[in-house]
Amino acid sequence: MEKIKMTTPLVEMDGDEMTRILWKMIKDELLLPFVDLKTEYYDLGLVKRDETGDKITVEAAEACKKYGVGVKCATITPNVQRMSEYKLHEMWKSPNGTIRSILDGTVFRTPIVIPTIKPVVKNWEQPITIARHAYGDVYKGVELRVEEAGTARLVFDGESGKHDEVVIHNFKGAGVLQGMHNLDKSIRSFAHSCFKFAIDSKQDLWFSTKDTISKKYDGQFKAIFEEVFQDYKAEFERLGITYFYTLIDDAVARVIRSKGGFIWACKNYDGDVMSDMISTAFGSLAMMTSVLVSPDGNYEYEAAHGTVTRHYYKHLAGEETSTNPMATIFAWSGALRKRGEKDGIKELMNFADQLEGACFDTLGEGIATKDLVNLMEGITPKAVNSADFIAAIRQRLEKRLA
Numbered sequence: 001m002e003k004i005k006m007t008t009p010l011v012e013m014d015g016d017e018m019t020r021i022l023w024k025m026i027k028d029e030l031l032l033p034f035v036d037l038k039t040e041y042y043d044l045g046l047v048k049r050d051e052t053g054d055k056i057t058v059e060a061a062e063a064c065k066k067y068g069v070g071v072k073c074a075t076i077t078p079n080v081q082r083m084s085e086y087k088l089h090e091m092w093k094s095p096n097g098t099i100r101s102i103l104d105g106t107v108f109r110t111p112i113v114i115p116t117i118k119p120v121v122k123n124w125e126q127p128i129t130i131a132r133h134a135y136g137d138v139y140k141g142v143e144l145r146v147e148e149a150g151t152a153r154l155v156f157d158g159e160s161g162k163h164d165e166v167v168i169h170n171f172k173g174a175g176v177l178q179g180m181h182n183l184d185k186s187i188r189s190f191a192h193s194c195f196k197f198a199i200d201s202k203q204d205l206w207f208s209t210k211d212t213i214s215k216k217y218d219g220q221f222k223a224i225f226e227e228v229f230q231d232y233k234a235e236f237e238r239l240g241i242t243y244f245y246t247l248i249d250d251a252v253a254r255v256i257r258s259k260g261g262f263i264w265a266c267k268n269y270d271g272d273v274m275s276d277m278i279s280t281a282f283g284s285l286a287m288m289t290s291v292l293v294s295p296d297g298n299y300e301y302e303a304a305h306g307t308v309t310r311h312y313y314k315h316l317a318g319e320e321t322s323t324n325p326m327a328t329i330f331a332w333s334g335a336l337r338k339r340g341e342k343d344g345i346k347e348l349m350n351f352a353d354q355l356e357g358a359c360f361d362t363l364g365e366g367i368a369t370k371d372l373v374n375l376m377e378g379i380t381p382k383a384v385n386s387a388d389f390i391a392a393i394r395q396r397l398e399k400r401l402a
């Protein structure tokens, strides 16, 4: 069989620990035999990041902007323990944070749903995608502890000399204070990414805030979304999808009663909390995919999980591991499909569909990694290690492509 040709390189960002091991297995077994893979390779493994003073992460993000599609392996975000483990020169920032700020993007997380793993919420039939605004609010908040009676004020001094002031509270005694902000520019980028992704995935978009209580702050989010929607309204109508705004409490109630199959855009804190609820309710972190979408239409695909450190130490000790490669495979299929779409290469888009199909065939026959075995219902699953799981996918992929 002739390998599928690509025209534009995919930005490939390698990573750390167990996911780095899976990365190579996936490429060797599921991609290179079928696709004449064209990538621009960036090693974002912690060793290389340290060697380059983390320049490699910035270069990778710039490459994503240049080519428009990237795929990333999970990477270690250094902490104190990693400083000594890797003898680091500095506690480098999270690569995902760096890439996100350069691409100015929004992260969309979607569970991979299979019939034998039932979501905890039994009426959910299709995945729910969470889009989390990843700038500001409480995450860039400043706080004060007040220990006596006094007046707290919110003050703004403009460069023009404009002065605004409101009393937050007249404290009669001890208490706490918090100041937070957001930016029209960031909210607008978030809105563009959400509408673009909804069009891309042909799904309804929900957005929720608490604008009845927070009339100016959350009210601004609502207003910007409504304004940006005007740019996309015609395309939404053409595709028969809807944009739906509601209060966060109403959204929570509706999400629980829904069948799924939509995107739920959330403010930073809501998205933080709700994405954990959604991923747990759908089954497993190892089945959660993630894509960063920039407002100008660049895409970076990855698994939502980390580097699976515990399995890596077992692997180093010579033990077999049953690490689930699904989300990493879907990062590749998502990126290849998008590259195919952008370059008009139907064979590449079809390959992505077949690769995902082969994964579903394998799981449908009960062949699964250990993390999924206890979650499966209505089938007697067979637990296999990562290599055997990938080999089983390859067999089914070959059949599909024959």
Ligand SMILES: NC(=O)c1ccc[n+]([C@@H]2O[C@H](COP(=O)([O-])OP(=O)(O)OC[C@H]3O[C@@H](n4cnc5c(N)ncnc54)[C@H](O)[C@@H]3O)[C@@H](O)[C@H]2O)c1
Residues within 6 Å of the ligand: 073, 074, 075, 076, 077, 078, 096, 285, 286, 302, 303, 304, 305, 306, 307, 308, 309, 310, 311, 322, 323, 324, 325, 371
């Ligand atoms: N996007 C990213 O690059 C990213 C995200 C999260 C964590 N991390 C990094 O990953 C490292 C480990 O972090 P962690 O332990 O908090 O998160 P983790 O996602 O690696 O693991 C969390 C738990 O889920 C299980 N798990 C996750 N993915 C799995 C898979 N594919 N198959 C089987 N089990 C799986 C693990 O065994 C563990 O119990 C840290 O250094 C952290 O900085 C990176």
